[in-house]
Amino acid sequence: xxxxxxxxKNCPLEELEIWMTKxxxxxxxxxxxxxxxYSQGKTDFFSISTFPKALRQRLSEIAVISHFTPKETITxxxxxxxxxxxxxxxxxxxxxxxxxxxxxxxxxSTQVGCAQGCRFxxxxxxxxxxHLSTAEIVNQVVYAKRHLPQPWPLRNIVLMGMGxxxxxxxxTLKAIKILLHPLGLNFSHRRVTIxxxxxxPQMLKMAQAVNVSWAISLHAPDDETRNLIVPANKRxxxxxxxxxxxxxxxxxxxxxxIEYVLxxxxxxxxxxxxxxxxILRGIPVKINLIPFNPHPETxxxxxxxxxxxxxxxxxxxxxYTVTIRQSKGADTGAACGQLDxx
Ligand code: SAH
Ligand code: SF4
Numbered sequence: 001x002x003x004x005x006x007x008x009k010n011c012p013l014e015e016l017e018i019w020m021t022k023x024x025x026x027x028x029x030x031x032x033x034x035x036x037x038y039s040q041g042k043t044d045f046f047s048i049s050t051f052p053k054a055l056r057q058r059l060s061e062i063a064v065i066s067h068f069t070p071k072e073t074i075t076x077x078x079x080x081x082x083x084x085x086x087x088x089x090x091x092x093x094x095x096x097x098x099x100x101x102x103x104x105x106x107x108x109s110t111q112v113g114c115a116q117g118c119r120f121x122x123x124x125x126x127x128x129x130x131h132l133s134t135a136e137i138v139n140q141v142v143y144a145k146r147h148l149p150q151p152w153p154l155r156n157i158v159l160m161g162m163g164x165x166x167x168x169x170x171x172t173l174k175a176i177k178i179l180l181h182p183l184g185l186n187f188s189h190r191r192v193t194i195x196x197x198x199x200x201p202q203m204l205k206m207a208q209a210v211n212v213s214w215a216i217s218l219h220a221p222d223d224e225t226r227n228l229i230v231p232a233n234k235r236x237x238x239x240x241x242x243x244x245x246x247x248x249x250x251x252x253x254x255x256x257x258i259e260y261v262l263x264x265x266x267x268x269x270x271x272x273x274x275x276x277x278x279i280l281r282g283i284p285v286k287i288n289l290i291p292f293n294p295h296p297e298t299x300x301x302x303x304x305x306x307x308x309x310x311x312x313x314x315x316x317x318x319x320y321t322v323t324i325r326q327s328k329g330a331d332t333g334a335a336c337g338q339l340d341x342x
């Protein structure tokens with residue numbers, strides 16, 4: 001019986017409203033439920049005080065409010081916290097909570113493993129296991145928000161953990177609706193960022209469906225180099241990705257983030273920096289350089305620090321805002337590209 005019960009955390013408010021109406025209940029019960037789950041953190045129907053007793057009983061027979069408890073919580077020396085969650089089918093995912101001065105960023109997963117197979121990425125090496133449900137995406141946020149190690153707000157959500165968010169399009173979209181809704185988790189659209197390897201049709205569709213921030217994993221200034229490290233480039237080459245960015249709506253003063261993992265002797269020469277400056281011309285971007293985080297399953301290496309700085313300066317001279325991501329949590333395997341659910 002319990003297997004067929006619906007998990008209300010899989011539903012954005014509009015779906016809960018349809019569901020309540022089908023049950024013969026007034027529509028506003030859906031709003032009350034949504035608020036009880038996300039503002040008050042309720043995990044069982046019996047404790048929802050705004051509901052009559054009979055409704056609490058009825059819902060508990062046909063539905064559940066799922067929640068996460070981590071199997072393990074590991075804190076790195078720099079304060080980064082890695083949560084390891086074991087799912088109902090025993091597969092594991094990770095979320096990483098990153099402290100900044102006065103607030104937190106949470107990096108969440110959207111799949112177990114990843115089908116995109118980027119050569120330098122540990123999650124890519126795992127291959128694709130399965131999509132996460134909307135509830136499994138949202139529950140990472142709900143848990144972290146209630147277990148922050150400091151009295152600072154959880155301000156940013158980045159979809160940069162395990163998986164390619166746009167490959168899991170429907171569940172990711174529903175999760176984002178819950179993250180952004182004022183009665184849901186109430187995050188600002190400026191503070192929810194989708195990171196994508198560049199699945200062009202889904203980028204265009206998602207950008208029409210919700211207003212969020214975007215990070216695009218470019219990693220190379222030409223198709224020849226990109227084909228070597230990002231297999232998805234064969235389906236959606238650079239030109240198509242850049243054209244998509246030109247079409248995607250962007251609020252005033254907002255820019256796309258271009259992510260660029262720096263790999264020694266592959267994509268980090270000054271000529272490549274110049275080429276990158278050239279291809280991005282005319283697109284509102286800021287560039288985030290990510291020195292490669294080594295892991296045992298590849299032979300790639302990060303460039304030397306002076307090469308990284310020279311790459312940055314070349315782009316800056318061309319007029320771009322360029323940051324270098326200081327990957328946090330490396331000693332616990334919580335840094336970018338180190339997530340493998342172990
Ligand atoms: N699939 C999405 C989001 C998850 S990966 C994407 O590719 O954008 C998040 C970021 O981590 C990507 O920019 C990815 O290229 C980067 N990354 C993966 N492995 C890495 C590694 N070993 N070192 C540094 N960054 C890495
Ligand atoms: Fe997947 Fe992103 Fe890793 Fe590529 S970098 S394999 S898209 S998680």
